[in-house]
Amino acid sequence: xxxxxxxxxxxxxxxxxxxxxxxxxxxxxxxxxxxxxxxxxxxxxxxxxxxxxxxxxxxxxxxxxxxxxxxxxxxxxxxxxxxxxxxxxxxxxxxxxxxxxxxxxxxxxxxxxxxxxxxxxxxxxxxxxxxxxxxxxxxxxxxxxxxxxxxxxxxxxxxxxxxxxxxxxxxxxxxxxxxxxxxxxxxxxxxxxxxxxxxxxxxxxxxxxxxxxxxxxxxxxxxxxxxxxxxxxxxxxxxxxxxxxxxxxxxxxxxxxxxxxxxxxxxxxxxxxxxxxxxxxxxxxxxxxxxxxxxxxxxxxxxxxxxxxxxxxxxxxxxxxxxxxxxxxxxxxxxxxxxxxxxxxxxx
Numbered sequence: 001x002x003x004x005x006x007x008x009x010x011x012x013x014x015x016x017x018x019x020x021x022x023x024x025x026x027x028x029x030x031x032x033x034x035x036x037x038x039x040x041x042x043x044x045x046x047x048x049x050x051x052x053x054x055x056x057x058x059x060x061x062x063x064x065x066x067x068x069x070x071x072x073x074x075x076x077x078x079x080x081x082x083x084x085x086x087x088x089x090x091x092x093x094x095x096x097x098x099x100x101x102x103x104x105x106x107x108x109x110x111x112x113x114x115x116x117x118x119x120x121x122x123x124x125x126x127x128x129x130x131x132x133x134x135x136x137x138x139x140x141x142x143x144x145x146x147x148x149x150x151x152x153x154x155x156x157x158x159x160x161x162x163x164x165x166x167x168x169x170x171x172x173x174x175x176x177x178x179x180x181x182x183x184x185x186x187x188x189x190x191x192x193x194x195x196x197x198x199x200x201x202x203x204x205x206x207x208x209x210x211x212x213x214x215x216x217x218x219x220x221x222x223x224x225x226x227x228x229x230x231x232x233x234x235x236x237x238x239x240x241x242x243x244x245x246x247x248x249x250x251x252x253x254x255x256x257x258x259x260x261x262x263x264x265x266x267x268x269x270x271x272x273x274x275x276x277x278x279x280x281x282x283x284x285x286x287x288x289x290x291x292x293x294x295x296x297x298x299x300x301x302x303x304x305x306x307x308x309x310x311x312x313x314x315x316x317x318x319x320x321x322x323x324x325x326x327x328x329x330x331x332x333x334x335x336x337x338x339x340x341x342x343x344x345x346x347x348x
Contacts, residue, residue, distance in 0.1 A: 001246065001247075002246050002248045003250075003251045004245060004246070004253075004319075005254070005347070006256075006319065006347030007080065007256070007345070008255070008313055008343060008347070009255070010340070011093065011178065011182035011183045011257045011258065013182060016120070016132065016182065016185070017129075018131075019067060022063070024338060027058070029217065029263065029271055030272075033217065033218070036270050036271055040270045046273070047336060050273055053335065053337045054336075070186075070342065071189055074187060074189050074344075075190070077346065078189075080348075081187065084253060085251065087197070087252065088149050088196060088253075089198055089253040089254075090200075090252060090254050091199070091201070092201050092255065092256045092257065092312040092313075093183060093312060094177075094202070094203050094206065094311070095109070095202040095204065096206060096215030096216070097211070097213075097215030098172065098178070099167070099172050100202070100204055100210060101211070103171065105225075107165075107203070107204050107228060108164055108165060108202065109165040109202045110167075110200070110202075111145070112154070112199075113147065113167075114145050114147050115143065116145060116175050116176050117141075118141045118142075118175035119138060119139065119175070120139075120178075121135055121138075124136070124138025133191065141184070143176070143197075144196075145197055147168075149197070149248075150166070152244075152248065153245070154166045156243075156244030157244055160243055161240065180202075180257065183255065183257040196253070203311050203315065204228040205309045205311045207226070207303070208224035209224070210225050210228070211225045212224055212225055217265075230298070231296075231297040231314045232296075234311045234315045234318065235295045235314050237318065238322070243322060256315060257312060258313060259339070259341065259342045260310050260342065261275040262308070262339055263306065263339045265303075265306030266305065273337070274336070274339065274340050279307070280334075282310065287329055289326045289327065320347045326347070327345045327346070327347050328345060329343070330345055
């Protein structure tokens with residue numbers, strides 16, 4: 001029988017950059033989203049908690065606390081992962097127009113690669129992406145895959161009624177998309193290495209916006225794409241994953257990586273702050289171990305709240321419900337300024 005550990009965290013991209021750069025999505029939205037009403041660009045129109053968080057320093061002091069809480073959570077999760085010592089990790093992460101493009105967009109896809117070579121800060125010889133570790137452009141991170149385990153997982157999922165797509169090589173972007181790559185960078189925040197083989201299971205979280213937005217905040221097309229998988233289906237996939245692995249000889253960590261509602265997806269908040277109220281409701285359901293509540297959510301509800309990336313967590317929730325694991329909440333970081341609320345949790 002397998003042994004399984006569940007972990008939930010965020011892959012929030014701006015955390016890669018130094019806080020002094022003040023590279024927060026809110027500022028980019030104010031500068032580039034032409035749909036934001038002019039009156040909403042004035043902080044006096046924002047909710048009071050948002051004004052306080054933004055402060056007089058464009059959120060710099062708040063960003064230090066934001067990072068400190070997240071890094072503390074990453075370190076605690078890494079401790080748990082190392083103590084568990086898995087044979088491999090399965091990571092649910094969204095593909096944001098990295099390999100899910102116009103030529104094919106599956107609802108889910110397992111990457112059955114032998115290894116992943118990634119250059120998150122740009123290529124050598126060019127101006128690199130500034131990062132908090134001061135690592136130069138061209139720095140290459142090599143992560144081991146587990147092709148045998150990945151293909152066995154796909155076979156098991158098919159046996160359990162999930163027609164799972166899989167890939168042996170990338171279509172477009174080499175290495176790993178940012179949802180999985182950032183997760184590995186953050187789990188190795190202190191740079192001691194990450195030697196556990198990785199089996200990514202990518203999710204088409206962005207659904208109606210995956211091509212329209214090309215994985216980002218700006219709309220390039222007016223017509224929506226077909227929807228992504230529903231919360232219920234994501235939970236079914238998570239449940240089938242747990243059932244498949246329970247019959248295996250492996251020790252496996254199942255990891256969901258995403259922030260929750262994203263400000264740049266929340267039209268009713270003028271694309272400026274996340275759906276705090278809806279995220280609080282999802283958090284209370286999670287804290288109570290009421291996974292079934294998530295399965296009753298509709299795609300329309302998820303999209304209205306900007307909670308598209310939570311589909312990664314819903315895959316994990318389906319697995320944890322099947323295993324009857326309850327969450328240990330490490331932190332719930334609520335924010336108006338830093339694009340998305342974030343949860344860190346352990347399930348065992």
